Amino acid sequence: MDDSRIATTKFSLAINQPYRVAIIGGGLSGLATAVQLHLANQSNESPLALVITVYEASDRVGGVIHTERIQSDDGSVSFLVDHGADMFATQPAAALDLCRKLGVEDQLIEPLPTRRGARICQHGKLIPIPDGFVLMRATKLMPMLTTDLLTWRGKLRWLAERFIPSSQPVGDTDENLDESVASFVQRRMGREVLDRIVAPLSAGIYTADVNQLSMRSTMGPIYAMEREHGSLAKATHVKRKRGEDSEERNSTGARYGRFRAFEGGMIELVRSLVSALPTDSIKVNSPVRSLDLVPGSNRSGNQVLLGFDSGTQETFDHAVIALPPKAAKRLLRTVSNQSSSTPANLIANTLGQIPSASTAIVVMGVRRADIAKDIETFGFVVPLSEGRRILAGSFASHKFAGRAPDDHVLVRVFVGGAMQSDLLDLDDQAIIELVREELSEIIGLSGDPVFAKVVRWNDAMPQYHVGHHRLVKKVRKALDELPSLDLTSNSLDGVGIAPVIRQAEVVASSVLESLQQRSNKVSPTQA
Template sequence: MDAAAAKPSRIAVIGGGISGLAAAFRLQELAPKTEIVLYEAGERLGGVLETQQQGDYLVEQSADNFITNVPWGLDLCRRLGIEGDLLQTNDALRKAYVVCRGKLIEVPEGFLLMAPGKAWPILRSPILSWGGKLRLAWEYFVPSRKETSDECLHDFVVRRLGSEAYDRLVQPLIGGIYTADPKKLSVAATMKQFVEMERKHGGLIRGMRKRIASEGKSDGGARYSMFVAPRGGMSAVVDAITARLPSESIRLNAPVRSIDRQEDGPWIVTTDHGAETFDGVVVAAPAPAASQIMQSFDAPLASEVAKIQYAGCAIVLLGVRKEQIARPIAGFGFVVPEVENRRILATSFASYKFPGRAPDDSVLIRTFVGGACHPEMNELPEEELRKIVTEELADLIGLSGEPQLFAVRRWSAQMPQYHVGHLELVERIEQLTAKHAGLALVGNAYHGVGVPLCIRTAEQAVERLVEQLALGQVER
């Protein structure tokens, strides 16, 4: 259908995080005559994505980059005209470390989250004992699992690689991504590629060999070469989308209380300021909020959405002079295994990754505390968190003295937990959603927590909505 033939239409987007913003922008691209109203409960757009200038430091409050081995983040940046502002990570420091018996040891080259790509770096590494190395090598002979039911990440890894590889390598690496309990986490929902390796190739070592042969080279240990960030921080993506949307379409401090729909009639979105009617609704709010606003409209759907659980963490931000670090590492950061019995999850040296994050003589450090396994840590007083983090960093990297910058950012119940059965739960949610023409659910609660996956699922949902409602389309 030509854009000129587009019928007048209104679409509500509920939630102004990256998913809601990507949905609104894609809707504007595909159906430019459609009136968009974006409701955001808070006072700013971007959700957890937020960049702040704190003194001489450029500080990310959550994600500080996005991965490029999937195209959707890069593609959005191209369409927004900000691709030229994307920074590659520092080539010289593209390494990750893991705490091993109180020392920082480099993650073996070629070890991709839970799959060994190269034998020699693992054999040389002191992270695993010889017994652990032999058990990992035995993965080549471990038979494939015959059952097709979902399996938790812990059981999958222990079954294939052994307990020591799980404890010392996989648990901290995965924990750094999901801040989750691997004994509850669905491997099919979070690490599907490794499940497919087992099913298709018979195991992870076999699968990695096939992958390396097809690509002609191995992936680096933490794949940092595939991460980028805007020069001005992740808020640059938020600002670029916001600038492309009509200012009158954005409603801040406007929490949606409910959505409803009369039979074959318009959608009704109710806020504290009254009710408005729409041809379609994109719900991009976190699952708990989405469940609440759909409760009166479709209780079974709301009940299923409410089953998605969340966890949180606290990020302790420190700006220090380089001379305050007695034992600096040549890498972007380190992760901490549970078996080390420490009080932090991971530490990232943000100014090692990208330029412009700290003065030349200083380092911006982000340390993560809490997570699903230690929720009590998330809410500790700021001074106690400061004491914990500085003590841990003093022991691990020789940090001393007072920081130039200290701040704590708490993200309570912001990370969806893809527990065993998540894929089946999402399928039920989508079946119930499909009964309602003009309704779409998007966000990190369903198909992936990374920025590119949020963008992709939001854009796909909008494309389906545009076709479903026969809105005027332009070139895709």
């Protein structure tokens, strides 16, 4: 066979052989990336021949998203229990948009219209968050002036915010600037607003230390308001005149109308993602132990060689690491021929600088008659200054229908986090008992729960410390030098379901673009 026929044969094999993509990790990041990649490729006029495989180390996919039905011992009542997130935000719109793509938007339910709102524990009492207060910005004046959460001294200090000069010139766009949430709030609004309102609300979301939590990475839009307008009060005035604050002004604390859940719990999102992938796309009980980058064969560009527990190895045209920072770091360390300056090693070192916090969720089904105090809201948060052993409590059955019988309440209480990690050394029964003691004082809980269980999530909450955005930039820059590799997780660009899905969409688009470029480069002379 002459050289031209050999080249043509190799070219035909190269263009007809499917591109293989490995997604390492079957949590939400990995599943969403796989689905977004699959759907984006299908929507192309000339879709690539693409085989996507998700490798999950455990026996199920979904990561921290899981739902179970728990019955009482006598089987008379049952509860729908989410182990992790029990809802998602519609802003950013990525999660809602994906539900539309999957054809499951009609399965979503909105929060119940009654009991909307949240409270803050102060001196053992649950006090409503001022109406119109969103995270750290008040969109109404009078609720802040009449709230029992602040003293008159604290209220006057909050009013002075409009006269506090910005730490940087208005309009400054220095990309290196950042400060902690504690520093920003205390500087602008005073210590009381920080300790009694903002800190517990922030801890309820990030389980973090506000003295280290990054304003830029967690409260970016609010951080930008100071730099654009000089104060939050001035920014709020501008937004009100533009009609941009109408929803915030009609909410109490959080914007509850902007959340959605599934009637059958958040596991339905995982099931929808799994159903959207071709059969046999997911491999559970398949931990990836090694990763290497090798020259491509009959392809343009490098390929990725994965090693598995069984001792087998497989080659892929592209791989996406969808693992928590520690696991991703370990895997990147297995790339051969590394020096301290190689991209894979730089990424591993950078990921090692992103700490994580652990938490435990105590889920209890209790009789409504066993609660003596008013709990007619969606939940409450607890300031660290209260000296209590819980971070927050959520009345899941107040938020969405079908979580508990009408005469019962499904309670989820959060323990641990960055500031009280020592509590997680206790065994499950001890944690349940301390939660019962706290709820006895806070909501007047008595009697035995119908059921109680502890769900532990170790190192599941990445901590976005001051300067986090610079770490993310370093990771992105190093990834640019590894065109066959991508990385996604909630440790980079946002915690929560919606930000994770938004990031998955970006990564999927990057993968598809890379593969299309490689496909376009294949020619008989290259083959």
